Amino acid sequence: xxxxxxxxxxxxSYDLISSxxxxxxxxxxxxxxxxxxxxEQPGSVGRTLLWNLISNPFGGxxxxxxxxxxxxxxxxxxxxxxxxxxxxxxxVIATPxxxxxxxxxxxxxxxxxxxxxxxxxFREIGEQGAELEKEILNIAQREGVRIVGPNCLGVMRPPxxxxxxxxxxxxxxxxxxxxxxxxxxxxxILDWSFRENVGFSAFVSIGSMLDVDWGDVIHYLGDDPKTxxxxxxxxxxxxxxxxxxxxxxxxxxxxxxxxxxxxxxAAAQAAASHTGTLAGSDAVLDAAFRRTGVLRVDRINDLFxxxxxxxxxxxxxxxxxxxxxxxxxPGVLATDALIEGGGELTPISDHAMEQFxxxxxxxxxxxxxxxxxxxxxxxxxxxxxxxxxxxxNSDGLLVVLTPQAMTEPxxxxxxxxxxxxxxxxxxxxxxxxxxxxxSGENILNEAGLPTFAYPDTAVRAFNNMWRYSYxxxxxxxxxxxxxxxxGLPARDDANSIVQSAHKDGRxxxxxxxxxxxxxAYGIPTVETRIAxxxxxxxxxxxxxxxxxxxxxxxxxxxxxxxxxxxxxxLENAEEVESAFDAVKGGVPADGFDGVTVQPMVDxxxxxxLIVGSSMDDQFxxxxxxxxxxQLVEVVKDSALGLPPLNTTLARRMMEQTKIYExxxxxxxxxxxxxxxxxxxxxxxxxxxxxxxRIKEIDVNPLLAQPGDEGLLALDARVVLHPYEVDDADLxxxxxxxxxxxYVGQHTMRSGKEVTVRPIRPEDEPKVVQFxxxxxxxxxxxxxxxxxxxxxxxxxxxxxxxxxxxxxxEMALVxxxxxxxxxxxGRLTQPPGRNExxxxxxxxxEYQGEGIGTELLRRLVQVGEDEGLDRITADILRxxxxxxxxxxxxxxxxxxxxxxxxxxxxAVKEL
Numbered sequence: 001x002x003x004x005x006x007x008x009x010x011x012x013s014y015d016l017i018s019s020x021x022x023x024x025x026x027x028x029x030x031x032x033x034x035x036x037x038x039x040e041q042p043g044s045v046g047r048t049l050l051w052n053l054i055s056n057p058f059g060g061x062x063x064x065x066x067x068x069x070x071x072x073x074x075x076x077x078x079x080x081x082x083x084x085x086x087x088x089x090x091x092v093i094a095t096p097x098x099x100x101x102x103x104x105x106x107x108x109x110x111x112x113x114x115x116x117x118x119x120x121x122f123r124e125i126g127e128q129g130a131e132l133e134k135e136i137l138n139i140a141q142r143e144g145v146r147i148v149g150p151n152c153l154g155v156m157r158p159p160x161x162x163x164x165x166x167x168x169x170x171x172x173x174x175x176x177x178x179x180x181x182x183x184x185x186x187x188x189i190l191d192w193s194f195r196e197n198v199g200f201s202a203f204v205s206i207g208s209m210l211d212v213d214w215g216d217v218i219h220y221l222g223d224d225p226k227t228x229x230x231x232x233x234x235x236x237x238x239x240x241x242x243x244x245x246x247x248x249x250x251x252x253x254x255x256x257x258x259x260x261x262x263x264x265x266a267a268a269q270a271a272a273s274h275t276g277t278l279a280g281s282d283a284v285l286d287a288a289f290r291r292t293g294v295l296r297v298d299r300i301n302d303l304f305x306x307x308x309x310x311x312x313x314x315x316x317x318x319x320x321x322x323x324x325x326x327x328x329x330p331g332v333l334a335t336d337a338l339i340e341g342g343g344e345l346t347p348i349s350d351h352a353m354e355q356f357x358x359x360x361x362x363x364x365x366x367x368x369x370x371x372x373x374x375x376x377x378x379x380x381x382x383x384x385x386x387x388x389x390x391x392x393n394s395d396g397l398l399v400v401l402t403p404q405a406m407t408e409p410x411x412x413x414x415x416x417x418x419x420x421x422x423x424x425x426x427x428x429x430x431x432x433x434x435x436x437x438x439s440g441e442n443i444l445n446e447a448g449l450p451t452f453a454y455p456d457t458a459v460r461a462f463n464n465m466w467r468y469s470y471x472x473x474x475x476x477x478x479x480x481x482x483x484x485x486x487g488l489p490a491r492d493d494a495n496s497i498v499q500s501a502h503k504d505g506r507x508x509x510x511x512x513x514x515x516x517x518x519x520a521y522g523i524p525t526v527e528t529r530i531a532x533x534x535x536x537x538x539x540x541x542x543x544x545x546x547x548x549x550x551x552x553x554x555x556x557x558x559x560x561x562x563x564x565x566x567x568x569x570l571e572n573a574e575e576v577e578s579a580f581d582a583v584k585g586g587v588p589a590d591g592f593d594g595v596t597v598q599p600m601v602d603x604x605x606x607x608x609l610i611v612g613s614s615m616d617d618q619f620x621x622x623x624x625x626x627x628x629x630q631l632v633e634v635v636k637d638s639a640l641g642l643p644p645l646n647t648t649l650a651r652r653m654m655e656q657t658k659i660y661e662x663x664x665x666x667x668x669x670x671x672x673x674x675x676x677x678x679x680x681x682x683x684x685x686x687x688x689x690x691x692x693r694i695k696e697i698d699v700n701p702l703l704a705q706p707g708d709e710g711l712l713a714l715d716a717r718v719v720l721h722p723y724e725v726d727d728a729d730l731x732x733x734x735x736x737x738x739x740x741x742y743v744g745q746h747t748m749r750s751g752k753e754v755t756v757r758p759i760r761p762e763d764e765p766k767v768v769q770f771x772x773x774x775x776x777x778x779x780x781x782x783x784x785x786x787x788x789x790x791x792x793x794x795x796x797x798x799x800x801x802x803x804x805x806x807x808x809e810m811a812l813v814x815x816x817x818x819x820x821x822x823x824x825g826r827l828t829q830p831p832g833r834n835e836x837x838x839x840x841x842x843x844x845e846y847q848g849e850g851i852g853t854e855l856l857r858r859l860v861q862v863g864e865d866e867g868l869d870r871i872t873a874d875i876l877r878x879x880x881x882x883x884x885x886x887x888x889x890x891x892x893x894x895x896x897x898x899x900x901x902x903x904x905x906a907v908k909e910l
Contacts, residue, residue, distance in 0.1 A: 063081075119150055172193065179230070182261075257297060294471070370388065515716050523684060610700040653681065770824065
């Protein structure tokens with residue numbers, strides 16, 4: 001298993017992009033700042049802003065802008081920003097809302113790159129304010145200006161001394177970035193940080209997110225060398241796709257910890273489907289955080305506890321904690337908190353038990369928590385911790401000390417100091433008490449061993465840690481690739497079913513249509529026949545085989561009726577005829593379109609599951625998996641996920657449910673084929689992602705039968721978006737699905753065919769083999785260094801390269817008929833810029849076959865399809881072959897006048 005704590009080796013093409021000046025540098029790292037609305041009025045925002053900027057030198061010049069004054073706080077004032085002779089990177093606006101649009105235009109005309117709008121009075125006051133925001137955003141997008149706010153406190157960069165806020169003080173420098181939508185909370189945290197001696201790399205009030213949103217800030221801080229952890233206070237997620245894209249990318253290298261207000265807010269209106277009823281908006285957020293490797297906490301102080309703990313300690317590989325204590329009561333409290341939070345007590349191994357017995361008094365607890373008794377001296381603590389740290393069953397350790405008459409808190413801390421950073425497992429401490437334990441607590445903190453006043457608080461931190469590890473593993477695990485079956489998915493059939501109902505003006509598919517739709521994506525369904533007459537119903541039953549079920553089939557009734565809706569366990573023709581009459585008699589004459597006849601399925605040995613999808617206002621389609629059947633809303637054993645899925649993500653989604661354990665076999669029952677269930681979930685997510693006209697879909701129950709009996713969709717219901725909604729206005733998945741439009745064939749110069757397609761997470765083993773085939777020369781020309789094979793094929797690196805976000809980068813592979821990858825081309829778009837950089841590599845055996853030219857041609861087409869302005873690349877001067885490929889495709893090769901410069905730049909305007 002790869003070490004999740006290892007540093008991620010990233011593709012040098014990422015490093016080249018990251019080293020360039022980013023658009024948000026104008027806001028976070030400005031050379032000069034203008035304060036528009038600067039004032040000398042005591043207590044005013046304009047005065048506080050100006051004073052904070054000039055009293056905390058950041059290495060640049062501050063220009064007050066106030067047309068009514070010659071100077072402000074002794075500094076020459078300017079009538080407008082356009083009258084300032086010097087270039088201005090950042091403008092901070094603190095003027096009435098109605099003046100802001102024209103000021104933003106003046107800033108853009110003056111070449112200002114970044115703006116912070118402190119002013120309030122926008123969408124929060126109603127339609128008039130919302131119109132002002134639209135006007136400002138149009139200017140910003142047209143002129144290429146980035147805006148933080150409006151209605152915000154501003155931005156601080158303590159390491160550089162920049163304080164573009166109206167807060168009362170400057171935060172201490174540190175390595176944690178704090179970003180908040182609440183300015184009031186920001187100032188409260190600032191006060192708290194002085195008391196707790198917490199420092200920050202950035203302190204950002206993001207406001208209403210008119211332009212710069214969570215994704216922009218996360219991307220920027222992800223590249224910031226001074227930021228080691230990112231902490232967010234979120235009230236609304238804004239652009240869900242932007243957040244997911246940035247968070248998933250950055251979480252692989254830096255912890256992102258979020259507290260989201262509104263957890264108990266009433267969910268959106270329940271949808272007509274079971275899935276919609278079960279999928280509350282807050283639960284969808286949880287699913288999005290899990291998908292992106294973000295840690296969500298419930299308390300404000302946990303934000304900073306976790307930032308500290310994750311910076312100081314290795315992440316646990318699982319949920320098992322060993323509790324070491326000198327008092328029984330705190331151990332019990334810690335145990336309760338651990339179990340209630342989803343963690344587990346470490347089952348002490350036989351070897352560890354023998355070692356404990358050898359060094360501890362006979363009266364020790366002989367279990368976990370490991371109570372080493374109230375007379376424990378520093379040596380006993382150290383010996384016990386050494387044994388616990390070596391226990392193969394343990395994922396983490398908590399050391400609890402209570403001040404008793406014979407306790408030596410300071411000496412004990414000294415003895416534990418070596419375990420602070422030299423352990424493979426996290427070690428947390430709870431030194432309980434007041435002044436007597438302070439010096440010991442300080443020793444542990446300075447050594448990097450986090451301390452907590454109470455053991456239950458420490459346990460909460462541990463539970464957060466293992467959940468964070470769990471979330472991250474999904475980003476690094478390589479999923480298996482389900483083998484395509486011939487003719488599946490049958491996308492043409494699926495499109496025809498959906499479009500036919502859409503053209504008829506229907507929003508509800510019949511049960512038969514719903515099952516045909518599932519079948520088109522390889523999801524097995526129970527055989528279903530439609531019968532409009534009694535004779536047809538009897539004939540269908542005879543053909544299917546008794547017993548059968550007769551149900552209402554109707555195109556004109558939008559919801560199933562309970563009157564004669566289902567007739568079960570029919571054993572002969574007479575019973576089928578009687579059931580037909582009963583169903584027909586239970587609905588209006590003009591609403592009867594026949595019945596469906598299907599076999600009666602034995603449920604006695606089957607698990608009833610539900611698989612579904614419904615719409616979320618922010619994230620688009622959301623998937624659901626869990627326990628199904630008639631009591632689905634009562635049991636409420638379900639988990640949510642975002643499409644599309646792969647096998648790893650499907651398994652992770654199932655693991656969130658209680659029924660997951662049962663599916664693997666309980667009480668002597670055979671397990672369900674979990675691989676087949678994963679594959680079904682992947683297919684179902686494909687269906688949801690590829691059929692945007694589907695609004696809601698329920699498969700309930702989905703029967704999962706042990707052994708070879710397999711999976712079977714017994715009932716299905718599909719609701720479409722209203723026919724009035726144009727295709728262009730249909731919601732799209734928050735995570736961009738696999739871009740099938742870029743799959744195609746190419747004939748090499750040798751005449752052999754290759755498939756050119758976007759890369760997939762499942763390609764990692766093939767990419768490993770690809771790198772093994774490269775010569776040292778090819779490696780040097782690509783990376784401008786002799787990057788070693790073990791670096792190039794490190795799992796953490798390839799996870800980033802194969803498991804990409806198609807919304808911001810594209811990697812195309814050329815694959816032979818033998819499924820060997822022989823060439824890779826990558827197009828990466830840096831955050832905040834409408835351009836991309838390409839990189840290319842072809843194995844030596846196939847160089848000269850035209851693969852590189854074809855990959856680059858297709859990458860340029862991708863760039864044009866995505867609306868990019870230009871594509872660039874940095875190429876070694878000596879790599880003439882790549883330069884010739886670029887010239888063929890219409891790139892301009894730019895040479896430096898410096899003869900020592902080793903690189904040339906290829907540029908193509910699109």
